[in-house]
Amino acid sequence: MEKYTALFEPLTIKRMTLKNRVIMPPMGTNFANVDGSFNEEHMAYYEQRAKGGTALITLENVCFDYPMGTNGTTQLRMDNDQYIPGLWKFNEKMHAYGAKTSVQINHAGASAYGLRLEGKQAVSASDVPSKKGNPIPRPLEVAEIYEIIDKYAQGALRAQRAGFDCVEIHAGHSYLISQFLSPLYNKRTDEFGGSKENRSRFAKLVVQAVRKAVGPFFPISVRFSADELLEGGNTLEDTLDVLHEFAEEADILNVSAALNDSLQYQIDKMNLEDGWRSYMAKAVKERFPEKIVITSGNIRSPKRAAEILEDGDADLLAMGRGLIAEPNWVNKVQNGQEHLLRKCISCNIGCADHRIAKSRPIRCTVNPDLYYEDDYKQTMLSQPMKMVVIGGGTAGLEAAASAAEIGVEVELYEQKSYLGGLGHEIARFPDKKRIDDFITYQINRCEELSNLSIHLNQPFHINELSEKKPDIIVNATGATPLLPPIKGLSEQLAKTSRHVFSIFDILNHMEDFQEFEGKEIVVIGGGAVGLDVVEYYAERGAKKVSIVEMQGELGKDLDLITKLSMMEIVNDYGVNVYTSTRLLEVKEDRFIVEKSDGKLEELSFDLGFVCLGMRAHAPLLPELEGYAKKTNTVLLNIGDSKVARRIMEGTREARDVIEEVKLLDKHLSESKKTTALQSIY
Known part of the structure; x- marks a missing residue:
């Protein structure tokens, strides 16, 4: 597009020419086979x-030293030539679409995946774990360091032989080279430790060995943590100094940030602004003007992306989770379809949490199919079909749009004046505003479909079914706050003038909750919703914030990144935490709680919030089931109205609706054929 010309300017690096300025950085997926090879879905994803x-x-980090350098539950390998054919096929597929390819070679060091080490102790610069609570590694002997340097070179040469256009060396994020660079990990007293020059020696030797292996014309990228964002770690200024020690042979400097214990700034938490990390890239660019510089960090908006390039902060933009959510980001922007961008909301649930915390293959909250994207649209219905969707939250919208896109005549009913349901309501918290990006996309997508009608301010009545005669009914009426029969709770919530509130009170009337200074806040419930309230008040200067949780920890079911960021807020703002504590009674201006030792305590407040989770809300379901049974109509209950969960599960269930649609279409088609044959005979 003309207004984003900077995004679409080609760039030549050595003998590699990129057609635009958007790149995909390496991101682990847990898609690989256990033996380290590709499979069909993995290839389709890329x-x-x-x-x-x-x-x-850029292919996710690939293991060149197995098992000591491995990272992740399942990881691609290139530690011997038997993996070259699969990597070659990968490159053929990518090149067919005009994309250039790179591969990240990485040694995990102390971050090595424990189950793969076959009883061996992980290695590092020193005996410092790469993350609090992780196993202690052993320091590498000098001879072992040089052996690993040689393996980096072998890996890079193998990448070149496999058809890659570039190779990236990972020198950040608490992996082995980072463990030498960072004073937090490197406690050595030999030539590989102590001064910045010595701590940089391993990185320098690796880059030099890789350059010797691949020759002068093959681009080399180095990814590093520009600011480790931890006390005692390398600052941005420190990193600029150490880069002078090892970046000479590199063509591309890929500017990232953070270590394992500051992970919420490496895998950016939701409330960090678009391109927030670009100031780091700008500093690197100013110090190394001859190098190509990459920046990243929650870049979602084409406008902000273009600004970063126009301002000279960076030469290339790395969109990681953004391309998981929206693989067609470049094409949509270039074709004037910005309104149809399915932007990543930085929730980190299906990507980071699935892979790092749960050892699952990655998934995405807003993109229900990472492998085959829009392939379902290729098979349109053969028979006319009607669908009624009850509820306009994220699950209802996804179901309605997906069905309409393959030819179903869809009517969606929402009793409120707006769409998006609980997702839109949670997005009213300033730190959760990105959630609305998904809902905006869903609405824009629905508006493109002439066979989809949306009725706002219109509760659905069961007697309308006899008139509509739908073939499929989708119930997606969402969830409601869980309010147990605790003494005094219902009485306090029923008052007109009160100090006790549910989560919907604040979400639906944010304008009434704008006073912070001098306020004492107590939140009951240490799950996602309760912590959102804590975040809202703590960051805005409330005098005292307390949170009560019946379980032994806060945010037990939160994704890894959100939990880290919430615990950072709890610690930085001095939030009073009561775990293993249960609410006994609600009074006008205080909660009576019982602590783990059986002692009672009164927690007084100016504002008290009861956030004990959500429960499914499906008031029409019994009547819908009766109608469906009587008329042989397909009835699907999806999203929170089935079980109160996160947006991701509802999105997946909503997309799966089309499988039911296709089954019904097949049945209707076969019935029609049978009727036609009967009429003939």
């Missing part, structure tokens, strides 16, 4: 991003 217009696809 193919979608290449097809979508991305200029450079």
